[in-house]
Amino acid sequence: MGGQYDCIIIGAGPAGLGAGLYAARDRFSTLLLEKFFPGGQINTTDRIENYPGYANIGGPDLIEKMIAQVTTFGAELKTGTEVMSLKRLTDGRIEVTTDNDTYTARAVILSPGSSYRNLNVPGEQEFRQAGTGVSYCGTCDAPFFKGKKVVAVGGGNTAVEDTLHLAKFAAEVVMVHRRQEFRATKVLVEELMAKVNQPGSNLKLKLDSTVSSIEGTGKVQRVIVSNVKTGQKETIDCDGIFIFVGMVPNTGFLKGFVELSDQGFIRCDGMYLRTAVPGVFAAGDCRVGAAMQLVTAVADGVNSVMWMKQYFRDPDWWTTA
């Protein structure tokens, strides 16, 4: 069937739903295309404490409210629809091809999000449900581990930052890293080491080590680590494990259309969220520099629509401002 729209939004996670609300409420014909079902990553948690206005709400509950609001204002939502490719036409419209149709739009907002990289060890999937002990986001979940013992895995900037954040809440944190050296920036590593070396510190390092399994009955109770040099295994009794080994952006279908970073995140200008392709914005966890939070993803969606209006008023703004 296809169709022509003012605005097509790719991915109906928090960023896409935020964009959809503002675009539809501004009376732009708006189509949201979603590969699976709306909500994105936040669907997988039942405890959100840092979305303003809600002291505690489940991901699916919050998303249900967002969908109702977006569709009330007239946005069209197509689920089970995967976007496969995009093209800028000679008249400046953007052609969007899905697995079963082709649409065009005056502007496109890319919000396909990203996924946490997994460790792929036994127990990781089993304890992924909120409250059972595997987490990928220190900012989101650290307060749930107040006074508990946790393991943190990784060696990059996010791993170090989130581990330091965790140490403010947990009674004890054991940071497991597969090398001696950290990939994180020097200043962060210095902060980490200062914390580790404090007398009586609750933060300990387990270097040259990898996690081989996560175990427990109904919830995480211990993590088994292996020393990469000696092969020796060790059991760490704990209440949870935070896995900070990176994010994988869902941007494979955008290769060759917009500019991507080495890690695959969409490059855009930080102020207006414009990609190198006029009329195409990036919003949420898919873009370089994203804060990887619900509220910032929604804000990106909203901002992209505000700047979309500027583009509609003055297409030259894309290259002049």
Ligand SMILES: Cc1cc2nc3c(=O)[nH]c(=O)nc-3n(C[C@H](O)[C@H](O)[C@H](O)COP(=O)(O)OP(=O)(O)OC[C@H]3O[C@@H](n4cnc5c(N)ncnc54)[C@H](O)[C@@H]3O)c2cc1C
């Ligand atoms: C378990 C868990 C708990 C979390 N807890 C919190 C929390 O408490 N507080 C907080 O602030 N943040 C939390 N986060 C992070 C938060 O969920 C993300 O920052 C946020 O969802 C990012 O929104 P997004 O719209 O950019 O991307 P996503 O949520 O990833 O949504 C992207 C959507 O795009 C769709 N899509 C991808 N590719 C295509 C395609 N080719 N065609 C069509 N559709 C496509 C996907 O199916 C998905 O629905 C949590 C994340 C997880 C996984």
